[in-house]
Amino acid sequence: MSEFFRVIFSEEFLSTVVRVLVPLLFASMSAYIASLAGMPNIAVEGIMLMSALFAVLGSYWTQSAWLGLLIAIGAGLAMAVILMLCTIKMGTNPILVGIALNTFSSSFTVFLLYLFTQNKGTSASLPSVVLPIVHVPIIEKIPVLRAIFSGQYTITYICILSMILLAVLVYKTPLGMRMKAAGLDERAAKTAGINVNRVRIIAVLISGLLAALGGAYMTTGYLSIFTKNMIAGRGWIGIAAQAMGGTSMLGVAITTFVFSLFQAITNVFSLYDLPSELINIIPYIGVLLGIILFSVSTYRRSKKG
Amino acid sequence: MTKRKFSLAGDTAFETVKTILAILIALAITFCVLALTCEDPVSSFITMLTGPLTKMRYFGNVLESMVPLVFSGLACSLLFRTGLFNLGIEGIYYIGGVICSYIACQAFGNSFTHPLVAILVPALISGLLMLIPGYLKAKFNANELVTSLMLNSIYLGVGLWFIKTYLRATDYSSTASPLFEKSATLPYIIPGTRVTIGIVLAVVAVLLIYIMLFKTRLGYQIRMTGLNPKFARYSGMNAMSLFLLVHFISGFLGGVGTSVELLSIYSRFSWVALPGLGFNGALMAMMARNNPIGVLVVAFGISYLQIGAEIMSRSTTVPVEVISIVTATLVLLISAQYFLRGWREKKLLKEGLLHV
Numbered sequence: 278m279s280e281f282f283r284v285i286f287s288e289e290f291l292s293t294v295v296r297v298l299v300p301l302l303f304a305s306m307s308a309y310i311a312s313l314a315g316m317p318n319i320a321v322e323g324i325m326l327m328s329a330l331f332a333v334l335g336s337y338w339t340q341s342a343w344l345g346l347l348i349a350i351g352a353g354l355a356m357a358v359i360l361m362l363c364t365i366k367m368g369t370n371p372i373l374v375g376i377a378l379n380t381f382s383s384s385f386t387v388f389l390l391y392l393f394t395q396n397k398g399t400s401a402s403l404p405s406v407v408l409p410i411v412h413v414p415i416i417e418k419i420p421v422l423r424a425i426f427s428g429q430y431t432i433t434y435i436c437i438l439s440m441i442l443l444a445v446l447v448y449k450t451p452l453g454m455r456m457k458a459a460g461l462d463e464r465a466a467k468t469a470g471i472n473v474n475r476v477r478i479i480a481v482l483i484s485g486l487l488a489a490l491g492g493a494y495m496t497t498g499y500l501s502i503f504t505k506n507m508i509a510g511r512g513w514i515g516i517a518a519q520a521m522g523g524t525s526m527l528g529v530a531i532t533t534f535v536f537s538l539f540q541a542i543t544n545v546f547s548l549y550d551l552p553s554e555l556i557n558i559i560p561y562i563g564v565l566l567g568i569i570l571f572s573v574s575t576y577r578r579s580k581k582g
Numbered sequence: 583m584t585k586r587k588f589s590l591a592g593d594t595a596f597e598t599v600k601t602i603l604a605i606l607i608a609l610a611i612t613f614c615v616l617a618l619t620c621e622d623p624v625s626s627f628i629t630m631l632t633g634p635l636t637k638m639r640y641f642g643n644v645l646e647s648m649v650p651l652v653f654s655g656l657a658c659s660l661l662f663r664t665g666l667f668n669l670g671i672e673g674i675y676y677i678g679g680v681i682c683s684y685i686a687c688q689a690f691g692n693s694f695t696h697p698l699v700a701i702l703v704p705a706l707i708s709g710l711l712m713l714i715p716g717y718l719k720a721k722f723n724a725n726e727l728v729t730s731l732m733l734n735s736i737y738l739g740v741g742l743w744f745i746k747t748y749l750r751a752t753d754y755s756s757t758a759s760p761l762f763e764k765s766a767t768l769p770y771i772i773p774g775t776r777v778t779i780g781i782v783l784a785v786v787a788v789l790l791i792y793i794m795l796f797k798t799r800l801g802y803q804i805r806m807t808g809l810n811p812k813f814a815r816y817s818g819m820n821a822m823s824l825f826l827l828v829h830f831i832s833g834f835l836g837g838v839g840t841s842v843e844l845l846s847i848y849s850r851f852s853w854v855a856l857p858g859l860g861f862n863g864a865l866m867a868m869m870a871r872n873n874p875i876g877v878l879v880v881a882f883g884i885s886y887l888q889i890g891a892e893i894m895s896r897s898t899t900v901p902v903e904v905i906s907i908v909t910a911t912l913v914l915l916i917s918a919q920y921f922l923r924g925w926r927e928k929k930l931l932k933e934g935l936l937h938v
Contacts, residue, residue, distance in 0.1 A: 319727070368918065369917045370917070372667045372727065373913075374917075376868075377914055380858070380861050380865060380909070385907065388907075391901040392900075395899075397901065513735075516727075516728065552747070555739060555740070558739035562732075568724055568725065568729055569722070569729075571724075572718065572725075
């Protein structure tokens with residue numbers, strides 16, 4: 278047990294938490310911004326998967342990791358555009374579009390993978406390029422902080438930057454206010470002169486962008502190859518975190534952090550001889566219990582009020 | 583009573599036109615993809631469309647692969663119709679499959695009672711398991727989408743652990759159960775194919791759910807609640823027991839579906855990931871607009887194309903996953919409310935003017 282605590286309180290553990298946290302944070306923020314504007318995006322998983330593949334294909338085609346990242350973002354945005362067209366222009370239920378897009382990407386990525394590599398499992402045979410690991414000069418020397426802010430993958434820094442930008446957008450700009458209004462009450466927002474559709478289109482595009490970055494992170498940093506269904510439920514955890522955090526960005530971020538802590542602990546546990554299948558479900562049980570507690574307390578409050 | 587004139591803009595006719603157009607667009611997109619990816623797109627395309635009819639065995643494959651889709655499609659359409667976006671059937675297919683495999687590996691009974699137990703027990707347990715998200719939704723209004731997704735992952739973990747710990751075949755290289763007992767497997771009913779009694783059960787299930795939905799009080803309540811939950815509540819329907827019942831029935835259907843699939847096609851349990859059949863069921867339900875008969879037709883159509891694509895992929899470099907393009911296009915176009923709406927409105931307006 279003391280061994281366990283020694284691992285938990287080490288710098289390497291902190292750095293693992295960050296590594297696990299980044300894709301989850303992108304996923305939950307992607308779900309957050311979309312549902313803030315009243316347009317639930319449950320295609321996060323599918324968008325991440327698609328972008329993860331296109332990051333590999335893109336960097337292989339162009340032999341540049343940055344262009345690969347751009348292509349991955351393009352793929353993610355294309356998925357977001359489909360989601361948007363179907364829901365806003367065609368009046369389809371966003372949940373149904375999300376389910377369709379997720380199933381589509383889990384087989385379509387295999388289709389593309391096979392076309393380009395003649396392999397249905399991994400992209401190992403494609404020599405793709407990954408983004409560099411960044412060492413920040415001064416922070417590199419400071420204990421604890423260096424585990425978090427230095428020696429991480431490039432997209433980790435993009436993640437920090439986008440979280441700041443997102444917070445500014447949501448809390449400090451008129452657009453963020455309009456998004457909240459569109460999400461709270463569509464008709465009231467329309468009456469107040471807000472172009473609800475336009476606000477939602479912007480929100481879905483940002484959501485697609487964030488999910489795409491999360492997907493690209495998986496293949497240009499975390500790993501250097503694409504494997505079938507490699508997102509492995511990260512998008513769904515993001516959606517769960519959003520469901521718990523609601524309209525509070527901080528709430529969503531904290532929930533996401535707790536999940537990544539769970540996952541990092543799971544990774545540590547896997548060193549010991551324990552049933553890994555059961556350990557792996559701890560984060561999901563955590564989410565489930567969280568949702569139950571949240572709903573029960575909301576229920577109690579509504580009964581009182 | 584005057585006989586109503588047939589009109590393309592009428593409800594049923596319009597839906598038919600819309601569906602046919604969606605199918606044509608989906609096939610056209612597939613053809614374009616084939617043209618981009620393989621050398622002889624025309625003959626590949628023809629193989630894909632006619633392949634299943636060339637041999638009895640191929641056609642049998644179509645019937646085999648539609649069975650689990652019919653069951654999961656029915657289960658999802660019931661949930662969707664009640665206005666519940668629960669995707670838990672995916673996890674039910676896994677955990678129900680594990681339970682079914684455990685029973686199928688025990689030696690008892692004869693070739694009638696063994697499969698009966700191996701189908702009914704997982705079905706009952708699956709029904710009860712579905713009550714978890716159902717109760718949380720009915721009582722505390724917990725988001726059923728999130729709870730069911732979390733339960734999917736939990737069922738996968740627990741099921742995999744169970745297989746590895748208690749039901750692992752020692753004579754097999756990867757994680758799988760031992761071979762099912764001979765008495766548990768379902769017999770083939772069409773010579774030259776591997777079609778089992780499962781297809782009959784699927785058709786029976788479709789008919790039962792159809793009758794339940796359109797000819798009984800319960801079905802009326804389900805349809806009303808789906809259309810307008812508030813109306814249903816104010817008119818005195820008990821949402822709690824309705825939600826629970828719908829969840830139980832759909833879990834039961836899922837349990838039957840996975841058991842029939844395992845006892846028909848598989849000789850041992852070898853799923854190490856979620857099988858995807860539950861999510862596909864959601865797509866079936868969407869394409870069928872949550873109509874039971876529609877689920878049967880759509881499951882047949884998609885399985886037909888799937889087998890066609892498999893036959894085609896043997897002779898070309900195009901993988902069978904090309905079918906995902908057809909499915910996605912169909913799902914999105916058919917569930918789009920506004921697809922062709924402008925055209926229909928013009929048509930209706932014209933007809934209206936003619937009658938003035």
